[in-house]
Amino acid sequence: MTDRNRTAEEGGGGAEPRAKRRRGEELVAAIHRAALEETAEHGMGRLTMEGIARRAGTAKTSLYRRWSAPEDIVLEALYRVFPVEEPSPGADDLRGDLIAALVLMRDALPEPLLSKVMGSVLDEATRRPELHERLYKEVFDARGGRFTRTVLLHYAEHGRIDPARLTPVVFDIGEALLIKYGVDNLGVPDDDYIAAIVDQAILPAVGYPPGAGPVG
Structure with a gap:
């Protein structure tokens, strides 16, 4: 393995580390937290799936697999906390x-x-x-x-x-x-x-x- 390849794989040379792939409850918890933070910052009336997904660091499609609208996520998150x-x-x-x-x-x-x-x-x-x-x-x-x-x-x-x-x-x-x-x-x-x-x-x-x- 060359030094160049080794540096790329280890995340050296200024490269950003690859984000950990989250699944199951870990991902749901991140989405719940993001929904609450987005609501607190922007208000319920301006809440969007795009904003929640961006803050949670996930794809918007991940949200639509489980929820139909932003308020669905917020209410489920409130239930848990x-x-x-x-x-x-x-x-x-x-x-x-x-x-x-x-x-x-x-x-x-x-x-x-x-x-x-x-x-x-x-x-x-x-x-x-x-x-x-x-x-x-x-x-x-x-x-x-x-x-x-x-x-x-x-x-x-x-x-x-x-x-x-x-x-x-x-x-x-x-x-x-x-x-x-x-x-x-x-x-x-x-x-x-x-x-x-x-x-x-x-x-x-x-x-x-x-x-x-x-x-x-």
Whole structure:
């Protein structure tokens, strides 16, 4: 082998190294990440398959083999990254699980990429009602029902909460108060405030005294 051939094969002499060929889940993960980054940078309304493919470093045809439109990729990516509370299997610590759910939500809100993407999707959904419907069906509801709702349904299924108490208003108490705090204070609440939401609002609404310990 000549020095010239050896240099070319080893990537020396200023030649760029050949890109690693990605397949399966590795490629899907790269496309998901690219879709989220493109949405955060350009907005949902200006999202294109070309832009996603370029950022992911793959051919546009690779995208069309699995998805029909850019929003399909974004919603699937959001499904994979959207945080979802996992209540205790035995449904024996309602207060602790509710606090954990709201902490999970609080810690996810400031995450730059997720917050920008969610903001862009919701903004576009004001002009496209079908996108709003898909966001709830394919992301929020598909991932278990969203934070405290996930916990409350889990405890109702285990017979620890009367299902009749679980109205849409009760489901939304924790999330609504968390969001209101952010709007009023331009920040996120500390753990004590989250515990107060659970003790003073959610637990009484489902029939437990404030500060109720583990549910036996």
